[in-house]
Amino acid sequence: MNERIEALRRLQLIDTKLKRLEGDKLYRGYDVQKKMNLIQQKKAELSKLSEEIKTFQKNVNMKELDLKSMEAEINKLRLQMNQVKTNKEYSAIKTEIGGKEADKSVLEDEILGMMTKYEGIQERYKLFEKEIEHEGSQLKELQKHVETDLKILETEISEMRKKRDKYASTMDNDTLQHYNRLVSHKDAVAVVNVVNQVCQGCFMSVTAQTLNQLMSGKDLTFCHSCGRILYLDSGNEEVEEDMK
Numbered sequence: 475m476n477e478r479i480e481a482l483r484r485l486q487l488i489d490t491k492l493k494r495l496e497g498d499k500l501y502r503g504y505d506v507q508k509k510m511n512l513i514q515q516k517k518a519e520l521s522k523l524s525e526e527i528k529t530f531q532k533n534v535n536m537k538e539l540d541l542k543s544m545e546a547e548i549n550k551l552r553l554q555m556n557q558v559k560t561n562k563e564y565s566a567i568k569t570e571i572g573g574k575e576a577d578k579s580v581l582e583d584e585i586l587g588m589m590t591k592y593e594g595i596q597e598r599y600k601l602f603e604k605e606i607e608h609e610g611s612q613l614k615e616l617q618k619h620v621e622t623d624l625k626i627l628e629t630e631i632s633e634m635r636k637k638r639d640k641y642a643s644t645m646d647n648d649t650l651q652h653y654n655r656l657v658s659h660k661d662a663v664a665v666v667n668v669v670n671q672v673c674q675g676c677f678m679s680v681t682a683q684t685l686n687q688l689m690s691g692k693d694l695t696f697c698h699s700c701g702r703i704l705y706l707d708s709g710n711e712e713v714e715e716d717m718k
Contacts (some may be wrong), residue, residue: 476691476693477644477651479647479665479691479694479705480644481641481644482645482649482653482665482703484637484641484666485638485641485642485645485653486589486653486657486663486665487662488618488637488641489638489657489662489673490636490662490708491591492631492634492635492638493662495627495630495631495634496631497613498623499627499629499631500537501622502620502623502627503620503624505616505620506613506616506617506620509609509612509613509616510613512609513606513609513610513613516602516609517573517606519602520602520603520606521597523595523599524599525604526594526595527595527596527599528611529593530588530591530592530595532589532590534585534588534592537581537585537588538585538586541578541582541585542582544574544577544578544581544656545578547574548571548574548575548578551567551570551571551574552571554567554602555567555568555571577601577660584610584717603621608611614678617697646706649694652694652703653665653703654705656701663675663702664702664703665702665703665704665705666697666702666703666704667682667704667705667707668685668688668704668705668706669683669705671685673697673699673700673702673704675697675700675701675702676697676702678697678699678700680697680698680704681698684698684704687703687707689706
């Protein structure tokens with residue numbers, strides 16, 4: 475295997491690892507954002523509950539005012555009943571009081587039901603407050619872990635970039651530019667081996683002429699189907715071991 479292929483293979487391994495490290499770095503940031511989004515969602519729900527509590531309190535207060543007004547009317551009718559002079563007037567006022575007492579009972583039941591629901595909403599509000607507080611504590615811990623992980627990832631990325639510069643500096647501009655173009659279009663897989671006369675990048679058969687070029691090892695050889703740089707695997711794992 476010629477030196478250029480050797481350097482390209484090492485460069486590709488570095489690029490593959492760099493891509494993974496950059497992905498890990500990105501996903502660690504997503505973990506924090508996901509937790510922050512969850513807290514924001516819970517805060518929005520808490521805000522809705524707060525508005526619901528205010529509305530309920532307002533409605534209960536209005537119902538209680540209606541109840542007081544009804545009680546005042548009933549008391550007024552009772553005073554009138556004590557002052558009437560005929561049985562007919564007495565019976566009419568008594569009947570009216572009975573109707574208002576029935577309305578009052580319905581209103582009291584309605585207020586009781588509203589208060590029960592109001593208490594339930596208040597309990598939910600308190601639970602949401604505790605959940606948000608708990609999520610906030612978890613977020614702080616997560617941010618600490620992510621910050622530590624990101625520092626480690628940045629160190630690894632920096633080391634990989636130094637190694638990349640090392641191998642890239644050994645190549646001529648044409649080879650490096652061709653490799654970089656392939657990497658940008660072939661999902662970072664620019665250099666592949668040939669097994670049983672088949673390109674392991676596109677899995678198409680290579681020609682006998684291509685095999686002869688590969689065996690000569692003089693120039694770079696490209697797959698006629700996918701354009702990737704080809705090499706014959708000699709079974710030497712030195713490149714992989716060097717990158718661990």
